[in-house]
């Protein structure tokens with residue numbers, strides 16, 4: 031059985047990807063220092079898959095600790111690298127923390143790839159690398175503009191590091207540019223667990239609806255868009271997860287034409303903030319308490335994906351709709367409220 035190392039395996043996209051990998055026959059181990067995640071999520075993964083997933087609670091910025099994982103697991107065939115800080119606003123306040131964490135962890139991993147001849151590497155990137163694109167929908171060939179935040183720069187720089195590294199090694203790599211990941215596993219056993227007040231729209235909507243947030247603010251209603259609010263491409267986390275399994279298969283089959291290929295992972299549909307709210311109100315049957323507030327610095331006006339390449343080359347076919355995103359996110363938020371004790375347990379054990 032092929033063993034895959036998932037970094038950030040206790041995170042939102044990492045945990046959902048582990049489920050898809052296991053369901054497709056992979057053996058998976060995780061490395062996650064739990065600085066932004068809770069190991070309890072792997073109990074949920076185990077509940078869904080029946081597989082106990084080992085997590086190495088290691089900071090990838092510590093080279094020796096990272097190296098030791100590979101010494102202990104000499105049969106790692108591939109790495110899916112999620113672990114990174116990803117809060118746009120925080121990155122503006124603490125740029126050095128973002129550059130150090132996101133780049134040193136990647137470089138340490140690639141040093142181990144070199145040392146242990148790991149053949150396959152899938153890198154978690156983001157549509158943020160496009161900045162305020164001149165043309166939308168964006169394709170993989172759309173030239174990147176200056177990033178809107180240090181977080182965005184770490185993704186642009188990481189892509190360059192990975193690309194350059196493949197030229198000096200035998201590593202075969204796929205870079206996946208996520209648009210806006212959202213929603214939760216349909217079982218409502220796992221989902222997004224933002225630390226503190228959520229920055230992202232969908233958890234902001236569901237936490238407002240459940241009463242954890244008094245009133246949500248729409249960040250800007252005077253943009254040059256069809257209803258004045260920003261346009262994004264929301265993609266269900268389970269669709270996103272499956273794309274990673276397809277990317278690994280593509281590499282293992284030797285189908286990749288180049289050593290480092292890039293794919294957009296978005297639904298291909300542009301949705302405004304107000305349209306997203308309308309979708310939530312429709313599926314939940316609840317009116318959302320929100321106001322039209324000021325613009326948020328760093329926001330791009332509109333971006334959504336041309337996902338033809340992932341569809342035609344990887345065979346990716348995103349199945350979940352915007353309504354599915356909202357209904358699964360809402361079901362998960364209601365589960366979190368019902369089982370507050372379950373997720374407040376920091377020991378990582380499900381009560």
Ligand code: WQD
Nearest residue numbers: 116118156158210229230231234247248249260303326329
């Ligand atoms: C979406 C839209 C907000 C909250 C970022 C990163 C991207 C990825 C996803 C990591 C924007 C508006 C939001 C709220 C609002 N991160 N909004 N009220 O900024 O498009 O993307 O997160 O992988 O790389 O750049 O996502 O969900 O924060 O915002 O009006 O309470 O919703 O202004 O227009 P974003 P988001």
